[in-house]
Amino acid sequence: MDIKTATALHRLRLVSVPEALSFPALLIFGSLLSRISDIDLVMPLGVLHAVLFLLYLLMLAVVWIRAKWSVKKVALFFVLAVLPFGGLYGDKILKRDERDGVIASRARKAGVTAA
Template sequence: MDIKTASALHRLRLISVPEALSFPALLIFGSLLKRTTDIDYLMMPLGILHGILFVIYSVFLLDVWNRAKWPVKKVALFFLLALVPFGGLYGDKLLKRDEADSVVAARAREAARA
């Protein structure tokens, strides 16, 4: 795996957790505040923040798909995980495992060369 592919995977990992937490933490919390108090002005900024995180996640996912040559099923899985509350946490776990496997494979290649 080259450095650009590894960094694309790392970027996707970094954004997956905030995106996973943004739906339940921001939108559900804001919705509860709107319905239980007179604070209804928070929904638009919280929704925009969640939307920005989702768009960044989607762009990073497309970048990983392009660089890592993932199959369509794997990309669809990660996209669906972004739609499920806390799904990105499972996606982060999968990405961490892929990242560790690629490090082991790179070290094995280096050892074979030496």
């Protein structure tokens, strides 16, 4: 894995957790707050969630191109982004892929080959 691919995976990880938490935490909180008080935060929190989702999709597209992911894997991460808390599971997968890529890269630099 080259540095650009590792960076793209890391950026997707950085966006996946806030995006995963933005729907249940922000939008449900805003909806409840608007029902029990005169404060209506649904629109600004909805915009924040939308920006995080679009940023996630942009980072997913970059990883798709850089890491040469299959359509099946990209579709999985898209579905995980749509599900509440799904991005947390996606982050776990990305963390494992990122760690494995770094280990493989270090092994290649050291001249170690898989047996």
